[in-house]
Amino acid sequence: MIVGYVIAILILLMMSGFFSGSETALTAASRARMHALEKDGDKRAKTVNRLLANRENFIGAILLGNNVVNILASVLATTLFTTLFGQGGLALAMATAVMTILVLIFSEVMPKTYAITRPDAVALVVSGPISLLVRGAAWIVKLVQIIVNGVLRLVGAGTAVNPLSAEEEIRGAIDLHAAEGGVDKDDHLRLVGALDLKDLTVEDVMIHRKNIYMLDADLEPRQLIMKALSSPNTRIPLYRGEKEEIIGILHAKDLLRAAIPLGGDLSGLDLDAILRKPWFVPETTPVQEQLNHFLSRGQHFALVIDEYGELQGLITLEDILEEIVGAIHDEHDVQIQGVRPQPDGSVNVDGWVPIRDLNRATGWELPDEEAVTVAGLVIHEAQTIPEPGQSFVFHGYKFRVLRRQRNQVTGVNVSKAEAAAAVD
Structure with missing residues (x-):
């Protein structure tokens, strides 16, 4: 028993x-x-x-x-x-x-x-x-x-909590494995970048109008050709009069096809005949939607305008892909980083550099909800246009203005606030 x-x-x-x-x-x-x-x-x-x-x-x-x-x-x-x-x-x-x-x-x-x-x-x-x-x-x-x-x-505890969405679950898994060392930094950025596309607008990833390489359509043909060939870009906006007045997009291949038959006499070059019609997109267009437009239309280049029709910048298919895979460079690219690490751990940054690019380059987590560029973030947080030498601490980072041109902040030194305090 x-x-x-x-x-x-x-x-x-x-x-x-x-x-x-x-x-x-x-x-x-x-x-x-x-x-x-x-x-x-x-x-x-x-x-x-x-x-x-x-x-x-x-x-x-x-x-x-x-x-x-x-x-x-x-x-x-x-x-x-x-x-x-x-x-x-x-x-x-x-x-x-x-x-x-x-x-x-x-x-x-x-x-x-x-x-x-x-x-x-x-x-x-x-x-x-x-x-x-x-x-x-x-x-x-x-x-x-x-x-x-x-x-x-x-007892008032019957309200169900909404479960995590599939995207939140995937993002959480990626962040967890990255924190544990199972996913390296580059792969982490690519995976998260693909998830972030739907939260971005064209304004967030475009090339600002001040950094657009464009040519005057009234230039003498030979000079125009030489400037076009010296450019690292194959597609170049042409303007007539004011730079805001874009009349068309010049493609390097179209230019060569038209110029070669003319031999050395370029006076007969019909520029208007080879210009491509510019494609304008609103700056509020979601990046995911713009990517779909690029793929469906077979075009890789668009000009960005605001609600008043004013030119704000340009966006290419490569700009969108870089949000996923990181910077794409070829033998013709001009390597302008705009981010220069310093021996003390700080970073000198050109004002036009997008906050997202700075975060990618440094692994920092500066917010980009209220501003797109580093200069925009400084001005937004300071609520003024600061003078060179002024310093501010926002979001755990110290910003010291290096250069200012008129009403534009063109250079900033950025460092973690703890590191900056230790140096001081």
Whole structure:
């Protein structure tokens, strides 16, 4: 009889361990990996995904089974110790102590530790039995959920919390692996950059009008050709009169095709015939939408205007791709970084440099919600146009104005506020 009690208690402890490990494995299993395995035809992964689709049911069923076997094991243990030591507090105390130790070690810590180290593998193994348990205990779990939800509503805790969106979950996973060293800095920037596209507008990534290389359409043809060929760009906006008056886009290939047949006599060059019609897009256009426009129209170049139709800058397909893969340079690019690290750990930055580019180059986290460029951020936070030599501390960083041209801040030294204080 005593042997029977011991065997029954051991079986119940094993069942409790099975339930505990199953709960840990299923809640920690990778949904992405299970989805991939299901696509490959793994029936066990399909069962896991079905369980994960309704967590309340399988967690309720597991808790039900676990509590039943734990209570039953405790009852049997109390009966066993009463038989051995007679009625009294000693038997009850010994039963409580022994069962607490056994349940803690063999039914909780050990199975959960094992399951958390290999959640996907364990989840695949236990998915079948747990699925049967969920179906068998469905009506009991449903009744328990009704009671629980009713009590939660009575105490004002019944409002469900919105779960993380798929994007938030992906972003969180990327940030976690980057923090743990599983994803290097460049890969982290590329992955996050792809997710950030939908939150950016054309204004955030465009080349500002002050940095656009453009030519006067009234230049003498030979001079125009020489300037066009010396440019690192293949597409060049042409203006007539004011620089705001863009009359067309000159493509280097179109220019060469028209100039070569003329030999040395370029006076017959018909510039208007080879100019391409400029494509104007609003600065508020989402970057993701602009990328789709580039792909659908087969064009890689657009001019950016504000709500009044004034030229603000230009955007290319390369500018958008660089938000994902980082700076793209070829043998014709002019390497103007605008970001110059200093020996003391600070950075000298040209005012026109976008905040996003500075963050990418330094790994900092300067905000770019209220301003696009470094100069814009300084002016926005200072609420004035500062003079050279003035210093400010915003968002944990120190900004010291180096240069100012008229009403424009053209050079800033930026450093972390803690590092700047240590140097001072």
